[in-house]
Amino acid sequence: MAEENKIEKQLIEKAKNGDKTAISELVHRYSSRIYSLALRIMRNEEDAEDVLQETFIIMIRKIHTFSGRSSFYTWLYRVAANVALGKLRQKKHIDSKVSIYESEFETLRGSGLHNWPDQLDSRINDKQFRECLKQAMVDLPENHRAVFVLRDLENLSTRETADILNISEANVKVRLMRARLFLRDQLMHHLKCMEGIR
Amino acid sequence: MIQHTSHNQDLIKLLEEQLGKDVDARIIREVAEHMEECPDCRVFVDSVKQTIKLYRVTEKETSIPDNVSERLFKVLNLNR
Numbered sequence: 001m002a003e004e005n006k007i008e009k010q011l012i013e014k015a016k017n018g019d020k021t022a023i024s025e026l027v028h029r030y031s032s033r034i035y036s037l038a039l040r041i042m043r044n045e046e047d048a049e050d051v052l053q054e055t056f057i058i059m060i061r062k063i064h065t066f067s068g069r070s071s072f073y074t075w076l077y078r079v080a081a082n083v084a085l086g087k088l089r090q091k092k093h094i095d096s097k098v099s100i101y102e103s104e105f106e107t108l109r110g111s112g113l114h115n116w117p118d119q120l121d122s123r124i125n126d127k128q129f130r131e132c133l134k135q136a137m138v139d140l141p142e143n144h145r146a147v148f149v150l151r152d153l154e155n156l157s158t159r160e161t162a163d164i165l166n167i168s169e170a171n172v173k174v175r176l177m178r179a180r181l182f183l184r185d186q187l188m189h190h191l192k193c194m195e196g197i198r
Numbered sequence: 199m200i201q202h203t204s205h206n207q208d209l210i211k212l213l214e215e216q217l218g219k220d221v222d223a224r225i226i227r228e229v230a231e232h233m234e235e236c237p238d239c240r241v242f243v244d245s246v247k248q249t250i251k252l253y254r255v256t257e258k259e260t261s262i263p264d265n266v267s268e269r270l271f272k273v274l275n276l277n278r
Binding site for chain 1: 215246249250252254256259260261262266271274278
């Protein structure tokens, strides 16, 4: 691990000096993870590819500003997340400072809890159920989706997520809980429609 | 004496994540104890945990497709 960090540090230093081989190596190392992150946030391949390309264009332009205070992937994730959220805001004119769905989130807690099915895992191959999972992610407000993706899917810590999204740790926790509740509620709604659960 | 079952430990972990490790451990244990005994709270926590699990299973990391990688290196004017 220490050896790997040393190699990466050398690559970054070379990349800062414009070494194309080092830059290529960094792109190779991180392009899959960045593409996956972009796809999870953007929800479509075309937009994910745009985010991917823009992220690495920025990486090449700005790598000289990387100070090493955070890990390189945290720095790169921050670039990618900002590019992705910027694109989503452009599309939907979202004001990042306003927490939308505030009132809707308030009503989520506890609704129909006693009817939550025991074995949902068995539905994982059900096409309609998978569509429902996808649609719920699309419907999740972008700022909350980004937190859910970074914390629950990319397994980053609260601190790293806060750092990447440039928000407080408290805000990460609030958004994460709201995101989880929103998704849970959407699944519940879908299951009610499918099976007439009351 | 609190029995730390695996379920209880999961609950404590979830609470720590949500409330922060700076919250008094005793309070976290008391909330976890209540949730273990309260059917509504238990279903609530289980449903949230199951939702996360479903997304972890269905949203697996996607490898970059070869043609996407090819276009990326072309745009960046780099050799693959």
